[in-house]
Amino acid sequence: MKKLTYLFYLLITLAPLYGLAQTRTIQGRVTDAQTGEALAGVSVVANTAAGRQQATSTNDEGAYNIQVSGEATTLVFAYVGKTTLTEQIGNRTSISVQLADEAGQLDEVIVTGYSTTTKATLTGAVSSIGGDDMIRTKNENVVNMLTGKVPGLRVQQRSSAPGDYSTRLDIRGMGDPLVVVDGIPRDKDYFSRMSGDEIESVSVLKDGTAAIYGLRAANGVILVTTKSGGDMGGKVDITFSTNTSLQQFLNVPQTTNAIDYFTLRNERNWQDFGGNYMVRRNALVPEEQFQPYLDGTLTSYNWMDKVFKKTTPQSQHNLSVNGGSDKIQYFFNLGYSKQSGSYRSDDYNSDRWNMRSNIDAQITKRLKARVSLGGIMLNTTKPNGVDWTAYKNTWLTRPNAPFYANDNPQYPNGDPQVLNESVNPMVQTDADYVGYNLNKDRRFNGTFQLEYQIPGVDGLSAKGSYDYAVSLPDYHNYHRVFTVYQYNRDSDTYSPIQKGTPATVTRGVNINNNTNMQLGLFYNKSFGLHNFNNFLLYEETYSNWDSFSAFREMHVDSEYLFAGADANQRAQGGGVGDRSSKSMVGQIDYNYAAKYMFAFKFRYDGSSRFPEGNRFGFFPSVSGAWRVSQENFMKDNVDFVNELKIRASYGEMGDDNAAGNYPPTLGYNLDPNAVGWVFNGGLQGGVTTQPIPNPNLTWYQIKSYNVGLDVSFLQNKLNATFDVFQRDRSGLLATSGAVIPATVGANLPQENLNGDRNYGYEVSLDYRSRVNEFYYNVGGQISATRIKRTDWLETPANNSYDYWRNRTAGRFTNIWWGTESGGMFTNYEDIRNFSVPQGQGALPGDWYLNDWNEDGVINDQDNHPIASIGLPVFNYGISLGASWRGIDLALDFQGVHGVFVKYNELLVEALPFGEQNTLSFFMDRWRPVDPNADYFDASTEWVPGFFPVTGHDGRRTGTNGIQSAAYMRLKTAELGYTLPDRWVSKAGVKNLRIYFSGYNLLTFTGLDHMDPERPGQRINNEPGVGDVDLYNYPNNKTYTFGASIKF
Structure with missing residues (x-):
């Protein structure tokens, strides 16, 4: 032992x-x-x-x-x-x-339009982002995933409403760009509804190299490449990702409670002396009406909480299959997303299905085929007629107005004595009462492509493709009659009030068909250090559309048209049309030793929108680059510079969108409700003529210039890009000011008369490094854009002031004219001693305006430039990232500067509609220390506030009404952990990652109370023009938990 x-x-x-x-x-x-x-x-x-x-x-x-x-x-x-x-x-x-260098560096493949190149040999101003970087931002709209990540690409989210894809997108301030998906022109609506998990990369053509798309390239081009399968030796990768989010409103103002509401109503009454300073008005709300709320006998009704939820759910799920061999490769993706709206009725919802299938097959040694299919199904349901009115009516509803008559949940309140026009926002947002709007969007596209390597000429191939796309938007509007109630306390009865009569049903459908055919020869060959990438291609497109709607009044409670009445029924075509284009497209791309690069591209483009003989135009571009870093004098003497490339481009493009369809053709407007004659007791519809046709009308003409610099330092750890650009447009449409006799019976036609210039710069920086196993990166980009009118048709000025005030030629387009505010009166002495008389009724806390031209009078002639209106001048983004042993963190900041807003109605004045409620931030106002003091007694002491005395102009006049909407926002924050292989490989799992993510988490801004990215809807719905009402569906803040697993 x-x-x-x-x-x-x-x-x-x-x-x-x-x-x-x-x-x-x-x-x-x-x-x-x-x-x-x-x-x-x-x-x-x-x-x-x-x-x-x-x-x-x-x-x-x-x-x-x-x-x-x-x-x-x-x-x-x-x-x-x-x-x-x-x-x-x-x-x-x-x-x-x-x-070797990563492919993400100089060998990164960049899509440039009908062909590809590498980052090293790129000659144009093209920015690219990978799909993995995009989906770091979790959002239902793929366009929002680009915010702050691409230099020169401006993204403004306009709403977070379910099924809303109205995000504004432009390149360098030039307007809506052309979107091309896998070589086929689509539109922004299609792009925004795609799934981020099906996208491989997005390239943005920002300069003259976009001329290869001719008449549609005036505002730049966004090239989207979807994912494809790979040669995996017959193996398959299956990836499933899922996430669940909680949404919250951003910066939605709250309303006053009953006590504050009563207080403001009395103050508004007392500040109006009614022409007699000696008599103080009685309180509108007596003290005994306050008392039940002060002692807790009664509580205020919080309509914001009753109508809107604090948080709402959202979810996204995605399944992809990727695999193949040397003979066939395939990628399949199926995605589903669901978003719930903020209404407590749960009647505002959207769900979307996405499908993508890309199959590549090597049929013979020389022949390859590709079949691509894509589909989108989107359903959006919301209460009938509800949009901005839900927010306005909720804000206006008094805090002493019950939700239900006599607080009985069986009887929704409709008492006209306490509800504006008996509108109950709780009922208004409930489809069981008011009916619903159901919008269905169906989109499908299929592309078949063949590529044949031509024998005898190495590098020469022929390609042909045919694409068919159809979209079928379908809407169903069911407007119901509903009942609200007024309670009679004396008789203890409920009187019904019927609203929304008559009931109606409207159905409509839009059918859009598009085809695209391409046939081309491609030559890609290297001879020693000489490299060629050339092609010549013919492209033909055709589009047609047709829309139809039907309307019926309903005598029974039914959502189907067949159950309606014959009276007042209506069926009409919403519009029908078609257009086509034919084009020859070519490229000569040459580089010597990837050191000297030259590219010539052109498009001979024709559009059916214009008359024969005036349909075709030639749109060329030329670009070149010099990689100075490849010269021996740089390699031998400047070792800290790893890459230095100078590039320049020039291109000519067109824009035929503004001309409409067939503008030289005499047309008529059908308007049966406004024009016609009475026959047999009924109005018979007629027509009106459109403006006189102009056979010489043509597209806008664009000339684009760009000079850029790409440089890398510290063994490619630090990378920078600089671009300066200018775009000149001529031939913008305008109508001559010539006077013609009314007997002509028509208006003058539009002509190609005006012109403008868009110019600015872009800078981007990126630094990547590591300390042992800790990897980190810091990046940022900023762009600035201004637009100036160069040639502009204007009415001659009557005098020097008129010329100075109203002339627009030679000036920036976004000048905001106004009167300068000097500050607030702090006491009666300030009012009496002010250089310009203020008139009766002025009080401490009132804003005063400066006499800018010092003529002793404040009027329109004191107006001068005070701010920039419209889209931001500066846009920027900052990205931070780090990883260590499977843990990864990413932060994306985005911001703007040089943008201003001015509010209206509920946002600038307390109680603008008299007895209706108001927003709680107006409690920060000037008011007497003693609530019972006389407002017009010089000895009255005042409590200062942000706003003037209740009832006085808050922010309607002068620069005090204009606020900077500049902001910086933490757009995305994501913390993830990838489990080690040794933990998951035994279960057959190749990769498993879990993460927490946030969207719109933090905002730094000087704008009061509102969301600066989307502060509101302008009154005339134009970007940058007019006052703003904040009645749109707000943007959301979201918190997301998700996981991704690969087998």
Whole structure:
């Protein structure tokens, strides 16, 4: 027994020596594959099958020395900006490697329109973003995923309403861009409804190189590439991702409670002296009406909480299959998303299905085929007639108005004495009462493509494709008659009030068909250091559309047209039309040793919108670049610069959108409700003529200039891009001011008369590095854009002031004219001593205006430029990222500067509609210390506030009414963890990641009370013109938890 014990202790003692005997030393050197120079700080990690690791890094000479256990199987070499390399250890004791640049650097493939190039040989102003970087932002609208991530691309989210995809998108302030998906022109509506999980990359053409798209490229081009399968040796990757979010409104003002509402009503009454300073008006709300709320006998009705939820759910799910062999590759994606609205009725919802299938097949050695299918199904339901009115009516409803008559839930309140026009917002947002709007959007597209390698000419291929796309928007509006009640306390009865008569049903459908055919020859060949990428292509498109709607009054409670009455029924065509285009497209792209680059592109484009003989135009572009860093004098003398490229481009484009369809053709407007004659007791509809046709009308003409610089430092860790651009437009449409006799019976036609200039700059920076196993990156970009009118048809000025005030030619388009506010009167002495008489009724706390021209009078001639109106001048984004041992963190900030807003109605004045409620922030107002004091007594003491005395002009006049809407927002924050392979591989899982994400989490702004990204809807619905009413569905803040698993 003792011998066995001694043997046991001996084995324990020798075990470490046995393990030591199994370790060995591996040494080697790591160098740059392109330059042969040593790489210092390269991470060298030895891995075992069980997941254990040993790690070291290379020294200044690129050498490393690492002791590994006998179980070690691989060495992994990792370095920022280089492709990670894995080497099998086997019996080797010396392993030296060369690391090449990552494909995400100079070899990154950029889609440029009908062809591709690399980042190194790119000659135009093209920015690109990968799909993985996009989906870091979790949002139902894929356009919002681009916010702040692409230089020069401006994104403004206009609403977070379910099924709303109205996000504004433009490139360098130039208007709506052309969207091309997998080589086929689509539109922004299609792009915004795509799933982020089906997108491989997005490229943005911002300069003259977009001329390759001719008449549709005036505002730049967004090129979307969807994912494809790969040669995986017959294996398959299946990825499932899911996330669930909670949504909250951003910056929605609250309303006053009953006590504050009564207080403001009395103050509004007392500030109006009624022409007699000596008599103080009685209180509108007597003290005894306050008392039940003060002692708690009665409580206020919070209509905001009754109508809107604090949080609402949203979810997204996605399944993708990716695989293939050398003969066939495939990618399939199926996505589903559901978003709930904020109404407590749960009647505002949207759900969307996305489908994408891309299959590539090598049919023969020379022949390849590709079949692409895409589909979108979107359903959006909301209470009938509810949009901005839900918010306005909720704000206006008094806090002493019950939700239900006599607080009885069986009888929704409709008492006209306390509800504006008996409108009950709780009922208004409930489809069971008011009916519903159901909008269905169906989109499908299919593309078939063949590519044939022509024998005898290496690098020459022929390609042909045909695409068919159809969209079928369908809407169903059911307007119900509903009943609210007024309670009669004396008789203890409920009197019904019928609303919404008569009941109606409206059905409509729009049918849109589009085809695209392309046939081309492509030549991609290298001869030594000479590289060519050329093509010549014919493209033909055709589109037609037709819409129809039917309306009926309903005498029974039914949502179906067939159950309606014959009286007042109506059926009408909403519009029918077609258009086509034919084009020849070509490119000559040449580079020598990836050092000197030149590209000539053109499009000979014809549009059916214009008459024969005036349909075609030639749109060329030329661009070039010089990689100075590849010159020997740079390599030998400036070793800290890894990449330096100078590039320039010029292009000519057109824009035929504003001309409409067939503008030279005499047309008529059908308006049976406004024009016609009475026959047999009924109005018979007639027509009116459109303006006189102009056979010489043509497209806008655009000339685009761009100069850029790309530079990299510190072994490609620091990368920067600089661009300066200018776009000149001529031939903008305008109508001559000539006077013609009324007997002509028509208006003058539009002509190509005006012109403007868009110019600015872009700067982007990106730094990526690591400390041991901690990887981090910091990036940012900023762009500035202004638009100036160069040639502009104007009425001659009557005098020098008229010329100065109203002339627009030679000026920026977004000048905001107004009167300058000097501040607030703080006491009666200020009012009496002010240089310009203020008239009767002025009080401490009132805003005063400066006499800008010092003529002793404040009027329109004191107006001068005070701000910029419209879209922001500056747009910027900041990205921060880090990862360590499977943990990753990403932060995306986005902001704007140089944009201003002015509010109206409920947002600038307390109680603007008399007895209706108001917003709570107006409690911060000027008021007497003693509530019972006389407002017009000079000895009255005042409590200062942000707003004037209740009832006085809050922010309607002067610069005090204009606020800066500049902001910086934490658009996205995501914290994720990827589980180690050794934890999940035994279950057949290749990758498993969980994450927490936030959207619109923090906002830094000087704008009061509102969301600066979408402060409201302008009165005339024009961007940048007119006062703003905040009655749109607000933007949301979201909190998301999700996971992604790959098998």
